[in-house]
Amino acid sequence: SSDLTQPPSVSVSPGQTARITCSGDSLANHFSYWYQQKPGQAPVMVTFKDTERPSGVPRRFSGSKSGTIVTLTISEVQPEDEADYYCQSADTTDTYLVIFGGGTKLTVL
Amino acid sequence: QITLKESGPTLVKPTQTLTLTCTITDFSLTTSPGEGVAWIRQAPGKALEWLGIYYWNDDRFYSHSLGSRLTITKGASKTQVVLTMTHMEPVDTATYFCAHALTFCLETTCSFNMDVWGQGTTVIVSS
Numbered sequence: 001s002s003d004l005t006q007p008p009s010v011s012v013s014p015g016q017t018a019r020i021t022c023s024g025d026s027l028a029n030h031f032s033y034w035y036q037q038k039p040g041q042a043p044v045m046v047t048f049k050d051t052e053r054p055s056g057v058p059r060r061f062s063g064s065k066s067g068t069i070v071t072l073t074i075s076e077v078q079p080e081d082e083a084d085y086y087c088q089s090a091d092t093t094d095t096y097l098v099i100f101g102g103g104t105k106l107t108v109l
Numbered sequence: 110q111i112t113l114k115e116s117g118p119t120l121v122k123p124t125q126t127l128t129l130t131c132t133i134t135d136f137s138l139t140t141s142p143g144e145g146v147a148w149i150r151q152a153p154g155k156a157l158e159w160l161g162i163y164y165w166n167d168d169r170f171y172s173h174s175l176g177s178r179l180t181i182t183k184g185a186s187k188t189q190v191v192l193t194m195t196h197m198e199p200v201d202t203a204t205y206f207c208a209h210a211l212t213f214c215l216e217t218t219c220s221f222n223m224d225v226w227g228q229g230t231t232v233i234v235s236s
Binding site: 089 | 147156157158159162170172173206213215216218219220221222223224226227228229
């Protein structure tokens with residue numbers, strides 16, 4: 001399968017830890033990437049190559065991988081972290097095709 | 110610092126051809142091995158959908174979902190990448206983004222990653 005599956009929504013209270021998962025066969029053999037998208041804005045990359053964090057992204061954002069599941073963890077969630085989060089990787093059979101997950105709406109209660 | 114900006118029509122009629130231009134600063138396709146410019150769209154309330162990429166060595170890779178409707182070319186200026194999509198329909202209504210892309214390889218497989226995005230441009234398909 002070339003799909004990436006994410007939960008539609010995750011809710012946490014401020015200061016708690018949010019974990020957003022993404023599963024797909026292609027993740028076993030390709031890097032994963034996570035993007036944050038706030039309403040009306042372009043996506044912003046928050047992790048790359050499974051576990052790396054771009055400069056400028058707060059340290060509370062981290063990525064991990066176990067087999068065909070990758071997880072974006074947001075520690076000590078802030079109200080401004082409320083957004084849609086998308087995972088991305090490559091197609092299982094065609095490495096030059098990009099695939100996105102369906103997105104997860106993170107709500108900060 | 111790389112920046113990208115999309116430009117083109119806001120409104121197109123069904124069956125018409127859409128042409129969007131991505132203008133890039135502080136980046137040259139011809140001198141950046143492993144880098145490219147990708148196009149992604151997002152229908153209202155929907156997930157991101159990758160359309161294709163123009164790669165540094167003039168290779169192009171396209172999403173299979175659009176068949177032969179999509180073409181990505183380099184503009185007359187080395188700082189522009191152009192998306193052309195034929196036979197536009199209302200389902201193609203979306204915000205279209207261009208983005209700078211990098212290539213990362215894990216053992217024997219590689220993947221693209223979009224590290225810098227343009228602000229996006231809204232395209233409405235309606236008669």
